[in-house]
Amino acid sequence: MLKRSCFLLLFSVFLTSCSTQKIPSLPIEKSAESLPNFVIIFTDDLGYGDLSCFGNPTIKTPHLDRMAEEGQKWTQFYVADPVCTPSRAGLLTGRYPIRNGMSSSKRAVLFPDSAGGLPSEEVTIAEVLKQKNYATAAIGKWHLGHLPQHLPRTQGFDSYLGIPYSNDMDLINEPYVSYHNKAQKNPDYLANTNNYNVPLLQNETEIERPCNQNTYTRRITEKSVDFIKAHKDQPFFLYFAHNQPHIPLFAHADFIGSSKRGLYGDVLHELDWSVGQILQTLRDLQLDKNTIVVFSSDNGPWLSFQTHGGSAGPLRAGKGTTFEGGQRVPTIIWGPGQVIPGVVHEIGSTLDLMKTFATLSGTEIPKDRKMDSYDLSPLLLGHSTASPRTKFYYWTRGALHAVRSGKWKLHVLQREPIDYWKEDLLLDHPELYNLEADISEKYDQFEANPDKVAELQALLKAHELDVADRLPDNLEKRIVVDE
Numbered sequence: 001m002l003k004r005s006c007f008l009l010l011f012s013v014f015l016t017s018c019s020t021q022k023i024p025s026l027p028i029e030k031s032a033e034s035l036p037n038f039v040i041i042f043t044d045d046l047g048y049g050d051l052s053c054f055g056n057p058t059i060k061t062p063h064l065d066r067m068a069e070e071g072q073k074w075t076q077f078y079v080a081d082p083v084c085t086p087s088r089a090g091l092l093t094g095r096y097p098i099r100n101g102m103s104s105s106k107r108a109v110l111f112p113d114s115a116g117g118l119p120s121e122e123v124t125i126a127e128v129l130k131q132k133n134y135a136t137a138a139i140g141k142w143h144l145g146h147l148p149q150h151l152p153r154t155q156g157f158d159s160y161l162g163i164p165y166s167n168d169m170d171l172i173n174e175p176y177v178s179y180h181n182k183a184q185k186n187p188d189y190l191a192n193t194n195n196y197n198v199p200l201l202q203n204e205t206e207i208e209r210p211c212n213q214n215t216y217t218r219r220i221t222e223k224s225v226d227f228i229k230a231h232k233d234q235p236f237f238l239y240f241a242h243n244q245p246h247i248p249l250f251a252h253a254d255f256i257g258s259s260k261r262g263l264y265g266d267v268l269h270e271l272d273w274s275v276g277q278i279l280q281t282l283r284d285l286q287l288d289k290n291t292i293v294v295f296s297s298d299n300g301p302w303l304s305f306q307t308h309g310g311s312a313g314p315l316r317a318g319k320g321t322t323f324e325g326g327q328r329v330p331t332i333i334w335g336p337g338q339v340i341p342g343v344v345h346e347i348g349s350t351l352d353l354m355k356t357f358a359t360l361s362g363t364e365i366p367k368d369r370k371m372d373s374y375d376l377s378p379l380l381l382g383h384s385t386a387s388p389r390t391k392f393y394y395w396t397r398g399a400l401h402a403v404r405s406g407k408w409k410l411h412v413l414q415r416e417p418i419d420y421w422k423e424d425l426l427l428d429h430p431e432l433y434n435l436e437a438d439i440s441e442k443y444d445q446f447e448a449n450p451d452k453v454a455e456l457q458a459l460l461k462a463h464e465l466d467v468a469d470r471l472p473d474n475l476e477k478r479i480v481v482d483e
């Protein structure tokens, strides 16, 4: 351990000198002792305006605020899709989910009767890091297939513990759509954890059903801390995906009533506590100087659940839509001694974590398929102030809705208000927004900028062609029940 600490110190001094002098990074042959650890903390349905450090006035998130102070706060960071399953597929594979059959016009996400999942031939971040023998764990929500052949251990993770899909599924004595309709009128409807017969899995085995969601966040936090402690002497990757603050909301009794924002704020206070536990464990073990921690959300807030949904702050709309509120998420990247602190207004995406982690670990991303992942490490280490990502394509439900290039965003399809059961809205003409001058996408610039409209339409057309070679739909497959 002492040897590793000395090496880390030298390594961080080297990186600091690089960043100060703006010397381009050189390829470094990393030994096992110098390999950085990676932690992704992924929340569910957290909005852009829900953290103190992103402007929320009544939810207190001191641990995340400190993380942002010590690390980088990214203000224009996107998820690959505005709903759970495809967003996670994009993060873990570095590919738009339309490429691997994880974005579907038939079904938005996977359900307990789904037979499909992330195809085994897809390569995840965990599998990439296995090139250097990383210890890997997925803890929390998976939602990339709950059958054994799709669970995390088939995708490069050594172990799994968590609820394999959304925490509002497996309702007892209540159809899913009926529950949603009632809960949108009364967010407290079915407030007991026993109404949701969701399983808690350890690897592929059910160990608790229904999972007690009142204590779940605390328990998966403790398991994450245990994983870090157990692997302190070897490089590790922890994918820690919370099921909260997705409805139904549950928090430990210690946090109930702690917030002026009601139960949603209480849940956020517990998630903030959880982040604090992870970061403090890294500090205590002196791993903080050699660990990159990414905090983000899988999509925007589920606004139709009133006070039980979050806030997108100044952004338009929320979960399920390709407006900024659906896909721009509050993101912090932390790594004291490596990640240069600051606020980054460049464009980034969860799609980019694959390439970024590969660069930092000296591993290779797949070369036998089209990738959508850019290396953000020069920005993290202070070698560059410009993101290699200048464009972003907005997909949902198997359809390409919009494109962003620089400050301009062109919508050709929309989905608003946020309602899973409504169809996409076909526009009379494309809508063009200047996201620098109009973060809320209020003022259509279509008439005034025909050249920009044409340029972005050409990008959309080229991108449609680029993804034409794709895997079949993996979300619509259902488990066949013999009559």
Ligand code: MG
Pocket: 044, 045, 083, 084, 246, 298, 299
């Ligand atoms: Mg979600």
